[in-house]
Amino acid sequence: MNEKHDVIDKRHLRSIKTKQKLLEAAKEVFLEEGFQKATISQMIKKAGIGYGTAYVHFEGKEEILMILMDDVMEKFYDIAEVSFLPKTKEEARQIILSQATAFLKMAETERSMMQLFEQAIGISPSISTKWKEIREKFIQRISKDIAFAQERGLARTELNHGLVARGWFFTNEMYLWEIVRNEHLGTVEEIAGTMTAVYANGLYI
Known part of the structure; x- marks a missing residue:
């Protein structure tokens, strides 16, 4: 039972960290490119995470x-x-x-x-x-x-x-x-x- 909770907790923690990483990268891209030119692809690349992972957290810019x-x-x-x-x-x-x-x-x-x-x-x-x-x-x-x-x-x-x-x-x-x-x-x-x-x-x- 505890092992299962540990796995869930670790996944949750990783999920939060990934989300935070993407938000920090997005902020940089937005400030560099402006709202109109900024793309999710640029944010994902800067954050160094997978495309699928990014779209689990956010629908779009x-x-x-x-x-x-x-x-x-x-x-x-x-x-x-x-x-x-x-x-x-x-x-x-x-x-x-x-x-x-x-x-x-x-x-x-x-x-x-x-x-x-x-x-x-x-x-x-x-x-x-x-x-x-x-x-x-x-x-x-x-x-x-x-x-x-x-x-x-x-x-x-x-x-x-x-x-x-x-x-x-x-x-x-x-x-x-x-x-x-x-x-x-x-x-x-x-x-x-x-x-x-x-x-x-x-x-x-």
Whole structure:
């Protein structure tokens, strides 16, 4: 019985390692070739694994890119998931400023991967759909934070927290892509400070 489990465990471990090897190779190929020119064949060759093995793990390059997107966006989610329990408007503003700054700095850090994602979003309908799902996840989290502030009497209750959340995320997203393209005017700190001031003064009482 134990021997059988050992065989399964070893296979599982080998499977995880192969998958990770392919993802690392895929990342290199994507960054070298761009989304459109990159091929599964190039990734398999770079990873040094068999064709059949690769297709056991992934259906195609879009699925591979989606996993790489999840890995990168997890870093952005960590920023969005920071505990939001302000007792005053100023405390809320400080948390929001800190999050906005960290979010835009992450765009700088992950610029090469984000450039790759932007290419893919413009070409592939499934990657575009994936980005919309990522966007909605952020919006839901922001909406929850706004609702919390409204319940505590810190934010304007006449405003629809879902719509405000969309507006705030779209502002962040617009600046994120400007930073990714290196088209931003002003420093990340200036952008985050300006955005936060306009947002917090409009929403908080």
